[in-house]
Amino acid sequence: xxxxxxxxxxxxxxxxxxxxxxxxxxxxxxxxxxxxxxxxxxxxxxxxxxxxxxxxxxxxxxxxxxxxxxxxxxxxxxxxxxxxxxxxxxxxxxxxxxxxxxxxxxxxxxxxxxxxxxxxxxxxxxxxxxxxxxxxxxxxxxxxxxxxxxxxxxxxxxxxxxxxxxxxxxxxxxxxxxxxxxxxxxxxxxxxxxxxxxxxxxxxxxxxxxxxxxxxxxxxxxxxxxxxxxxxxxxxxxxxxxxxxxxxxxxxxxxxxxxxxxxxxxxxxxxxxxxxxxxxxxxxxxxxxxxxxxxxxxxxxxxxxxxxxxxxxxxxxxxxxxxxxxxxxxxxxxxxxxxxxxxxxxxxxxxxxxxxxxxxxxxxxxxxxxxxxxxxxxxxxxxxxxxxxxxxxxxxxxxxxxxxxxxxxxxxxxxxxxxxxxxxxxxxxxxxxxxxxxxxxxxxxxxxxxxxxxxxxxxxxxxxxxxxxxxxxxxxxxxxx
Amino acid sequence: xxxxxxxxxxxxxxxxxxxxxxxxxxxxxxxxxxxxxxxxxxxxxxxxxxxxxxxxxxxxxxxxxxxxxxxxxxxxxxxxxxxxxxxxxxxxxxxxxxxxxxxxxxxxxxxxxxxxxxxxxxxxxxxxxxxxxxxxxxxxxxxxxxxxxxxxxxxxxxxxxxxxxxxxxxxxxxxxxxxxxxxxxxxxxxxxxxxxxxxxxxxxxxxxxxxxxxxxxxxxxxxxxxxxxxxxxxxxxxxxxxxxxxxxxxxxxxxxxxxxxxxxxxxxxxxxxxxxxxxxxxxxxxxxxxxxxxxxxxxxxxxxxxxxxxxxxxxxxxxxxxxxxxxxxxxxxxxxxxxxxxxxxxxxxxxxxxxxxxxxxxxxxxxxxxxxxxxxxxxxxxxxxxxxxxxxxxxxxxxxxxxxxxxxxxxxxxxxxxxxxxxxxxxxxxxxxxxxxxxxxxxxxxxxxxxxxxxxxxxxxxxxxxxxxxxxxxxxxxxxx
Numbered sequence: 001x002x003x004x005x006x007x008x009x010x011x012x013x014x015x016x017x018x019x020x021x022x023x024x025x026x027x028x029x030x031x032x033x034x035x036x037x038x039x040x041x042x043x044x045x046x047x048x049x050x051x052x053x054x055x056x057x058x059x060x061x062x063x064x065x066x067x068x069x070x071x072x073x074x075x076x077x078x079x080x081x082x083x084x085x086x087x088x089x090x091x092x093x094x095x096x097x098x099x100x101x102x103x104x105x106x107x108x109x110x111x112x113x114x115x116x117x118x119x120x121x122x123x124x125x126x127x128x129x130x131x132x133x134x135x136x137x138x139x140x141x142x143x144x145x146x147x148x149x150x151x152x153x154x155x156x157x158x159x160x161x162x163x164x165x166x167x168x169x170x171x172x173x174x175x176x177x178x179x180x181x182x183x184x185x186x187x188x189x190x191x192x193x194x195x196x197x198x199x200x201x202x203x204x205x206x207x208x209x210x211x212x213x214x215x216x217x218x219x220x221x222x223x224x225x226x227x228x229x230x231x232x233x234x235x236x237x238x239x240x241x242x243x244x245x246x247x248x249x250x251x252x253x254x255x256x257x258x259x260x261x262x263x264x265x266x267x268x269x270x271x272x273x274x275x276x277x278x279x280x281x282x283x284x285x286x287x288x289x290x291x292x293x294x295x296x297x298x299x300x301x302x303x304x305x306x307x308x309x310x311x312x313x314x315x316x317x318x319x320x321x322x323x324x325x326x327x328x329x330x331x332x333x334x335x336x337x338x339x340x341x342x343x344x345x346x347x348x349x350x351x352x353x354x355x356x357x358x359x360x361x362x363x364x365x366x367x368x369x370x371x372x373x374x375x376x377x378x379x380x381x382x383x384x385x386x387x388x389x390x391x392x393x394x395x396x397x398x399x400x401x402x403x404x405x406x407x408x409x410x411x412x413x414x415x416x417x418x419x420x421x422x423x424x425x426x427x428x429x430x431x432x433x434x435x436x437x438x439x440x441x442x443x444x445x446x447x448x449x450x451x452x453x454x455x456x457x458x459x460x461x462x463x464x465x466x467x468x469x470x471x472x473x474x475x476x477x478x479x480x481x
Numbered sequence: 482x483x484x485x486x487x488x489x490x491x492x493x494x495x496x497x498x499x500x501x502x503x504x505x506x507x508x509x510x511x512x513x514x515x516x517x518x519x520x521x522x523x524x525x526x527x528x529x530x531x532x533x534x535x536x537x538x539x540x541x542x543x544x545x546x547x548x549x550x551x552x553x554x555x556x557x558x559x560x561x562x563x564x565x566x567x568x569x570x571x572x573x574x575x576x577x578x579x580x581x582x583x584x585x586x587x588x589x590x591x592x593x594x595x596x597x598x599x600x601x602x603x604x605x606x607x608x609x610x611x612x613x614x615x616x617x618x619x620x621x622x623x624x625x626x627x628x629x630x631x632x633x634x635x636x637x638x639x640x641x642x643x644x645x646x647x648x649x650x651x652x653x654x655x656x657x658x659x660x661x662x663x664x665x666x667x668x669x670x671x672x673x674x675x676x677x678x679x680x681x682x683x684x685x686x687x688x689x690x691x692x693x694x695x696x697x698x699x700x701x702x703x704x705x706x707x708x709x710x711x712x713x714x715x716x717x718x719x720x721x722x723x724x725x726x727x728x729x730x731x732x733x734x735x736x737x738x739x740x741x742x743x744x745x746x747x748x749x750x751x752x753x754x755x756x757x758x759x760x761x762x763x764x765x766x767x768x769x770x771x772x773x774x775x776x777x778x779x780x781x782x783x784x785x786x787x788x789x790x791x792x793x794x795x796x797x798x799x800x801x802x803x804x805x806x807x808x809x810x811x812x813x814x815x816x817x818x819x820x821x822x823x824x825x826x827x828x829x830x831x832x833x834x835x836x837x838x839x840x841x842x843x844x845x846x847x848x849x850x851x852x853x854x855x856x857x858x859x860x861x862x863x864x865x866x867x868x869x870x871x872x873x874x875x876x877x878x879x880x881x882x883x884x885x886x887x888x889x890x891x892x893x894x895x896x897x898x899x900x901x902x903x904x905x906x907x908x909x910x911x912x913x914x915x916x917x918x919x920x921x922x923x924x925x926x927x928x929x930x931x932x933x934x935x936x937x938x939x940x941x942x943x944x945x946x947x948x949x950x951x952x953x954x955x956x957x958x959x960x961x962x
Contacts, residue, residue: 115624115625117620118619118620118621118623118624119619119620120620121619121620121623123615123619123620123623126615126623127611127612127615130608130611131608131611131612134604134607134608138599138600138602138604139598139599139600139601139602139604139800140599141802142599142602142604142607142800142801142802142803143596143599143800143801143802144596144801144802162499165496165499167499167502167543169546169547169548177658177804177826178826178827180824180825180826180827181825181826184665184824184825188695207824207827210823210824211824214669319620319623319624320623320624320625320827320828321622321623321624321625321626321830321831321832322623323658323826323830342691343661343665343688343691343692344661344662344665344692345658345659345661345662345804346659346661346688346801347801349802349804349830350802351802
C-alpha cells in the first residue's frame with residue numbers, strides 16, 4: 001500500500017494543484033513520507049479527487065522542480081533524499097557563506113574572504129578626500145551625475161587603460177555601481193525575447209552564477225590549468241548558439257588559473273567566427289605576485305571588431321563599500337548599455353567616483369596596491385608551502401596572483417563534512433560545491449589566503465592538517481554518485 | 482613644409498604605434514599642431530622612422546577614432562577643431578530630459594527638477610557624520626553589510642514606521658540602493674516564465690515606465706482627481722491577469738493627485754479578490770503642505786493578507802546621491818527579495834545606511850524636512866497663484882503637497898513646441914508626453930516648483946505667460962493625431 005495519500009479541500013480558495021503540491025510537500029518535510037516512498041500515480045490521484053489529470057501533473061512537476069520527488073521512467077514518482085530536496089533551504093546557508101563581512105567573528109581563522117580584510121582599507125585617505133570633495137563641490141556631488149559616470153573620472157580611466165594597452169575613448173567607458181550591476185546590465189542587454197545562453201567556467205564565481213541563473217541558459221566548461229579546452233568549446237559552439245562568454249582570464253576565482261596567450265587568442269577568434277561577446281571580469285589582474293601585471297583579454301581585442309565587454313571592479317582594489325566598477329563597452333553597445341544603466345539607478349555615487357578619481361590621479365591607488373601585493377604574495381607563498389606538507393590534499397593549481405588556492409581533497413574525504421568540521425575548529429573556508437553550477441559535491445575547497453596574518457595561516461593550516469588526518473571527515477560510503 | 486613631425490624612441494618599451502599616437506596627440510593638445518594642419522603621409526612617416534606602414538596606419542586610425550584628426554579622401558589627414566575632438570557624448574534626447582540635475586545651467590529657471598536643489602542638501606551634517614562614523618567603525622563600514630540592510634537602521638525604521646501606523650518587524654524591511662533598485666527587484670520577483678503585467682497610472686513616473694518596459698506588459702489607467710476609476714479597473718481585472726499595481730497614492734508624479742480613502746480601500750479589496758500585489762512608491766508623503774502627513778496605503782494593509790510592497794526613497798528627503806530606499810515586504814516574499822537583492826549588489830552602502838540612521842535618530846531628518854516643507858509650501862502657493870492668472874492653460878489638479886503642478890495647455894498649443902520655446906527663453910520644464918506610456922502628445926506640461934526661488938518663480942511665470950499669449954507656440958495644424 002502507498003504510504004502517501006493526497007487530500008485537498010475543494011472549498012479552499014487555493015488552487016487545487018497548489019494544494020496537492022503543499023499537501024505532499026508537508027508529508028515529505030515532516031517525515032511522514034520518506035526517501036524512496038512511491039507517490040500515487042497521476043491517474044489514481046485524479047480519480048480519487050475527481051479532478052483533471054493535468055492538475056495532478058502540474059503539482060508533481062512542481063514537486064520535481066523543487067527537488068522533492070524524482071520521476072523514474074516506467075516506475076513512477078519517488079520521494080528524494082533530504083540532501084536533494086532541501087535545495088531551497090540550502091540557499092540560505094549559501095548566502096550566509098558569502099556574507100563575508102558578516103562572519104566577523106574575530107576568533108575564526110578567515111580563509112573564506114573574497115575581499116581584503118577591512119583593516120587594509122585606506123580609510124584615512126578616504127575620509128580626508130570626502131572632506132576635501134564636499135568642501136569643493138558641496139551639494140552638487142549628491143545630485144544625479146551623468147549616466148555614464150563622472151566625466152573627469154572616465155577621462156582619467158581612459159588614460160590609465162592606455163598604459164595597459166587598452167585604447168579606449170572615455171565615451172566607451174561606463175561606470176557602474178559594482179561588478180554585479182555590470183552583470184545585471186549584461187543580462188538585460190542580452191535577454192530580449194528568449195533566454196540568452198552564457199558559457200562560463202566550471203567552477204566559477206558563485207555570484208555570477210547566482211545572477212545569471214534564472215535569466216540565462218548556462219553552459220559550463222571545465223577549466224584546465226591554462227583555460228578551457230578550446231576544441232571542446234568549439235564543438236559546443238557548433239551545436240549551440242552562445243550569446244556571451246563570462247570569464248576571468250587572470251587568476252580566476254576559485255581556481256587561480258590564468259589563461260594562456262594562445263587560448264586567449266583562440267577565444268577571440270572564435271568570438272568573431274561564432275559572433276558572441278566575451279564578458280571579461282577583471283577582478284584580479286591587479287593582484288599579480290610575479291614581476292609583471294598580466295595582460296587583459298581586452299588588450300588583445302583591438303581589431304576593430306570589438307568582442308570584449310570588460311569589467312574592472314574597485315571593490316577588491318579599494319573596498320567593497322565603494323560600490324564602483326568600470327566597464328569598457330564596444331562602441332555599438334554604448335547607447336543600449338547607457339539606457340539600461342539609466343533604468344537601474346540613474347547614476348552611481350558621485351562622491352565615490354570623485355574619490356576614486358583622486359585615488360588614481362594622486363597615486364594613492366598604486367601605492368595601496370603595491371602594499372597589498374607585497375603582503376598577499378608573502379601569504380600566498382607561505383600558504384602553498386604549508387599546504388604542500390599536508391597529506392590527503394592536492395593543490396589543483398599554484399597561482400602567481402589572486403586571492404585563492406583551489407584544493408582537491410582525497411577521494412574518501414567528504415567536502416561538506418570537512419567544511420563543517422573546520423568551521424567547528426575555528427577555520428572558515430568555502431566548500432567547492434558552491435562554485436559549481438550544479439552544486440555537485442566535488443571534494444574540493446577554496447582557501448583564501450589574503451585575510452589571515454602569517455601567524456594565523458600557520459595555525460590554520462595545522463588545524464586543517466589534523467582534520468585531514470583524523471577520521472571525522474572521512475566518508476564511510478564506498479561509492480559516491 | 483609640414484608643421485607636424487613624428488618622433489619615437491625605438492628603445493622604449495612602449496609599442497611604436499602607441500608612441501606615434503601619443504606623440505601626435507601631444508602636439509595637438511599643447512597647440513603645436515593646430516586645426517587644419519596636415520599630418521605627414523603614412524608613407525613619409527614609415528620611411529622616416531624605418532617602420533612598417535601598417536604601424537603608422539594603426540596610429541592614425543586611433544587618432545581618428547579619438548576625434549583628433551580627420552581623414553579627407555585624396556587629400557590626407559588633418560587636425561580636427563577642438564570642438565570636434567573634445568566633443569562630449571551627445572546622449573539621447575530622451576535621456577537628456579530625465580537628467581534633471583544635469584541641466585545645472587545657473588541662468589535657467591528650473592521648473593524641471595525631480596529632487597530638491599543641491600543647495601538644500603544637508604552637506605555639513607553629512608560630512609560631520611562621515612567623520613564620526615569612520616572614526617568609530619573604520620574599515621568595517623566598507624565591508625559587505627547584511628544583505629537586508631544594517632540591522633540597527635532597520636530596527637529604527639521599524640519604530641519610525643509605527644508612528645505612521647505601519648506595524649512591521651525589522652525582518653520585513655529590505656534596504657535597497659534606491660527606488661530604482663527596488664523596482665528592479667520587483668520585476669525580477671514577478672518575471673518568471675512569462676512577462677508579468679503591471680497596471681499603473683497614465684501619466685506616471687517616467688523612470689518606472691522605463692524600468693518596467695521590456696520586462697512587463699503595461700496596462701495604463703487614467704488617473705482622476707482622487708485615483709483611478711475603480712469600475713474601469715475591475716473590468717480590466719476581469720479581462721486580464723494583473724500581477725501587480727504600481728502607484729504613488731500621495732501627491733503622485735506628475736499629477737500631484739492623492740487617492741481618496743474610499744478608492745484606497747477598494748484597491749486593497751480588489752488586490753485580495755484578484756490576487757495581485759500593490760507596489761506603493763511613497764516618494765512624496767513627507768512633502769505635505771497641509772496640517773497632517775497623509776496616510777500611506779501600507780498603513781491600511783494590516784489584514785494579515787499583506788498585499789502592499791512599500792517603497793520609501795531617501796533620495797528626495799535627503800539627496801539623490803545617498804542612494805537609499807527602504808522596502809516593506811510582505812512576509813512571504815522576504816526570502817525571495819533577499820535573494821534577488823543579494824544578486825544585484827550584495828549590499829547597499831554601509832556608510833550611507835549608518836548616516837541615514839543618525840539623521841533619523843538625532844532628529845536631523847525631521848528638522849530638515851520641516852524646513853523643506855515650509856519653503857516648498859510657499860513656492861507652491863505662489864506658483865498656483867501666478868498660474869491662475871495665465872490664460873491658455875488649466876491647472877489639472879491643485880495638490881496640497883509634492884513637487885509638481887500638472888498643467889493642460891489650450892488645444893491649439895503644441896506641447897513639444899512650448900517645451901522647446903520655453904527652454905530657449907530660459908525656462909526649463911518637462912513636456913507631458915514623457916509621462917505617458919505611449920508618449921502621445923498631450924498638450925500637457927509638468928512644472929516643478931521646488932527649485933527656483935520665489936523671485937525666479939515670478940519671473941519664470943511671466944515668461945511662460947508671454948509665451949502662451951504669443952503665437953510662436955500655437956499649432957497651425959487643424960487636426961492632431
